[in-house]
Amino acid sequence: MKLKHLLAGAAMMFAGAAGAQDDPFKVGFVYVGPIGDGGWTYEHNEARLAVEEEFGDSVETVYQESVPEGPDAVRVMQQMALNGADMIFTTSFGYMDQTVEVAEQFPDVLFEHATGYKRADNVSTYSARFYEGRAVQGHIAGQLTESNIVGYIGSFPIPEVIRGINSAYLHAKEVNPEVEFRIVWVYTWFDPAQEAEAARALIDQGADVILQHTDSTAPQAAAAEQEGVYTFGQASDMAEFKPAPRVSSIIDNWAPYYIERVQAAMDGTWESQDYWGGIDSGMVEIGEITDAVPAEVRESALALKESMGSGEYHPFTGPINRQDGSVWLEEGETADDETLLGMNFYVEGIEGDIPQ
Template identity: 50%
Template sequence: MKRKVQQWLAGVGMMTCAALVHAEDPMKVGFVYVGPVGDLGWSYEHDQGRQEMEKHFDGKVKTTYVENVPEGADAERVITQLAKDGNKIIFTTSFGFMNPTYKVARKFPNVIFEHATGYKRAKNMGTYVLRTYEGRYVSGVAAGMLTKSNTIGYIGSFPIPEVIRDIDAVYMGAKSVNPNIKLKIVWANTWYDPGKEADAANALMDQGVDVLIQHTDSPAPLIEAEKRGGVRAIGQASDMSKFAPNAHVFSVRDHWAPYYTKVVQSVMDGTYKPQDFWGGFHEDMLQLASVNDNLPEDVKTAIHSTYEKIKTGDFKPFTGPITDNTGKVVVPAGHSLTDEELAKVNWYVEGIDDKLPQ
């Protein structure tokens, strides 16, 4: 009898230990990327944020990621598999992942989903986006001061609100320092394709553009600008200075770690609530990287002063009066666009001589 009691107690002890081990298992967190983690742009910086967040939690979190995921049915399959694999939180990091994320979130109510740059939310699904237009406005100021041809160029990815409002911000920034500025736009219709991006850069430079701004992820436009000589370019999403030592103006770097850390902590604490989060200069989620020493002093001063005004909230780029390029007042005098309004920008500001793709 004594032996049976001892065996029972030993079994209880083993179960208790197993329960403790299970309770201390790290939280699983999944990430879905539209491009390769080595693209040195959008997906690269999301992955840097993932690594920084995982390091912060020191063994309490275990992350996994899937890269090069096409937007559409493939994304839904990948997101579903991550949910089945036991990930407590899944971050999907491209606009085209919105509908697949929303569908999967409805099937897995006990999993938290976070989608970057979208607008659909659910009880277990939030959205997050960067105020990239803040960096674009600074880019426009620099471009407007640096251009000798008064013609700057923008390589667009897809005509979604994020890209459209960034184009507007570039033009408004440039116009604020150069009344003669012209902006030319080429749509690459890709987030990451070095060949298409290089072609777009060369097409713009062939039209007299001498400052390039891109909404695509490879360093190809900077490389092409460096080859040409006399052309400047601004890096996208991460520090791209090494690819164009002479042509590089600065890069606008995305810093996702603060948000990833905040969301994971809230889930751990049981305080998570889905929201529409916007982060920018003020939250240190948007940074200026490697401002080139070869820039004129007045340009460097303008870059830093514009950055500070936006960071402190003293200046908001989308403050009226703003008229679109059809003559319609889209932002009344004295009004600054709300986040909800920013998310719906589908117009070019007055002075952009182009039409939005249909």
């Protein structure tokens, strides 16, 4: 008998026992970093706690932190399912194939995968339009920098990260035509030592504003060692570093989505879907813009946020060219979601190649 049949049979036995005892609905969470990272995983765990608070004794949550993307993730998901999880949230892009694999083995378990694009009858995907927050950050960064060099710490060269770089650059360039972006790829979501080293390297190259798509507060701490360097919180507020170097942040608010999807699963109304929330839904929030930012810049940044939230403005509105100078978006044309989800190119003005 194949492994997936054995596992599915075991899952049915666990589900039957749970039903007989009228146990609480069990929800598992698989985290790529530690819950104390101060960023990405911290916010996912805050949403898990919100689920517990919302449903009380009718829901039980379990989690595993610092799970590497790969075979270890498969084992963790399998164990959660075998231990009676009715629903599992897998919260990193690199869990995509593993989520689909385990979901096939456990057809009665519902899976929600963050930031991926592969679905099945029992696999749904969800993500946030982080690029909207990056537009606000770029707008501020372009006006804060005195060296005209903005540093960007990239995690992995996947569309989610590339979208953010492009959005931040376009909006920095709009307010400061002289601005340059320097990008360092660290090939990790969470490695404080490596993130700090990348921040220091960018500062050594002249960057006086640092953006990051990594999960720890280490770049904030590294920037705090240098006077006149500004940073932005990533995924959570990173408020311990304000009013400077952290001058604002992107906050990922997963709680409403998690509560809604758990409720749907318990009601029997859950269906597989692709969900992409932004400023309009509250999934992307902009943390306090501190007094380290001039008042007029703060006001214009908030106006930009409001225009995206209302749908009046799209961060990728033409004319925009690709890095090689070819036309991507004509005057007034906006990017469609399909193109954004597969974005694998820099826009015109960004130097360097995207690693393969």
